[in-house]
Amino acid sequence: MKSFIYSIPKAELHIHIEGTLEPELMFEIAQRNDIKLPYNSVESARKAYNFQNLQSFLDIYYAGASALLYEQDFYDLTWAYLQRAANQNVRHVEIFFDPQTHTQRGVSFETVFNSIHQALQDGHQHLGISSKLILCFLRHLSAEAAMETLQQAKPFQDRIVAVGLDSSELGNPPSKFKEVFDKARSEGFLSIAHAGEEGPPEYIWEAIDLLKVSRIDHGVRCIEDPQLVQYLVDKQIPLTVCPLSNVKLRVFNSIAEHNLKQLIDLGLCATVNSDDPAYFGGYIAENIAVAQAGLNLSQDDIYKLVKNSFQASFLSAAEKQNFITDLDRFMAQVS
Ligand code: ADE
Numbered sequence: 403m404k405s406f407i408y409s410i411p412k413a414e415l416h417i418h419i420e421g422t423l424e425p426e427l428m429f430e431i432a433q434r435n436d437i438k439l440p441y442n443s444v445e446s447a448r449k450a451y452n453f454q455n456l457q458s459f460l461d462i463y464y465a466g467a468s469a470l471l472y473e474q475d476f477y478d479l480t481w482a483y484l485q486r487a488a489n490q491n492v493r494h495v496e497i498f499f500d501p502q503t504h505t506q507r508g509v510s511f512e513t514v515f516n517s518i519h520q521a522l523q524d525g526h527q528h529l530g531i532s533s534k535l536i537l538c539f540l541r542h543l544s545a546e547a548a549m550e551t552l553q554q555a556k557p558f559q560d561r562i563v564a565v566g567l568d569s570s571e572l573g574n575p576p577s578k579f580k581e582v583f584d585k586a587r588s589e590g591f592l593s594i595a596h597a598g599e600e601g602p603p604e605y606i607w608e609a610i611d612l613l614k615v616s617r618i619d620h621g622v623r624c625i626e627d628p629q630l631v632q633y634l635v636d637k638q639i640p641l642t643v644c645p646l647s648n649v650k651l652r653v654f655n656s657i658a659e660h661n662l663k664q665l666i667d668l669g670l671c672a673t674v675n676s677d678d679p680a681y682f683g684g685y686i687a688e689n690i691a692v693a694q695a696g697l698n699l700s701q702d703d704i705y706k707l708v709k710n711s712f713q714a715s716f717l718s719a720a721e722k723q724n725f726i727t728d729l730d731r732f733m734a735q736v737s
């Protein structure tokens with residue numbers, strides 16, 4: 403089962419590039435940039451990764467991202483992630499980046515964007531991983547700040563497929579960003595949003611009704627609203643579920659209590675993703691493996707999850723079909 407999970411071709415649709423910053427690379431980059439980190443060793447950083455909720459994680463995540471200043475830093479970060487992804491047979495990735503985390507510190511949008519994009523192009527050429535970029539707005543900041551960020555993205559628009567919404571969910575409902583998302587969609591961006599991670603099902607409804615999202619990041623709290631579940635099933639609106647994240651941030655007490663299996667059995671288009679793997683203890687294959695063991699998932703469940711990952715992507719219908727044909731070829735070989 404383990405080798406099946408690692409080698410099955412898959413797509414990753416919910417990964418914050420800043421959340422892939424492993425402590426080793428964080429220290430290396432901080433040292434060359436002369437940045438002081440709030441830890442004195444890699445081990446003490448890892449020890450500090452013990453979270454009570456989303457906010458307690460975000461505080462540490464933004465502190466880690468403060469080491470990133472120059473193009474080389476963002477390139478190294480993205481390249482390190484792509485190498486790990488290639489080792490787990492990730493064939494396609496849709497990467498989130500948080501420009502405001504960096505522009506607030508005086509790093510230009512262009513520095514962040516160009517370096518991540520260059521690494522993705524190299525990932526395609528040298529590792530065979532196809533990719534798309536998604537710009538996430540920080541929802542704890544104002545709608546005006548998000549609008550300004552959208553403006554900064556204009557010169558790069560042809561290389562950004564969608565806008566998203568992340569950071570502190572409670573108290574920052576999707577409705578706060580309706581105008582920004584209206585503008586982004588009118589300019590041709592697709593949209594997604596974190597909703598129903600810590601926030602209530604109403605936030606998922608708002609993401610659908612007001613932000614017109616193509617998929618929901620997390621969304622696990624949909625289960626509290628049967629009408630919402632029915633809607634998500636009927637419309638096949640995908641959920642990008644992140645099992646290890648949900649346990650580390652105490653959305654569920656343990657993996658055995660996670661509702662992923664229930665979501666699959668209800669007919670939702672669920673996918674498995676890693677969110678912030680450097681902080682939560684595993685990349686996509688570890689997420690699938692932990693969920694498989696904790697929830698007793700079958701090979702067929704895993705096939706469904708990875709097939710959903712290609713279906714739920716922003717690839718064209720023909721590209722999706724090519725990946726799914728490869729996936730079915732893989733399944734025929736292992737059965
Ligand atoms: N930013 C990075 N990871 C996040 C998560 N799991 N939820 C909200 N914002 C995030």
Ligand code: ZN
Binds near residue numbers: 416418568596619677
């Ligand atoms: Zn996330």
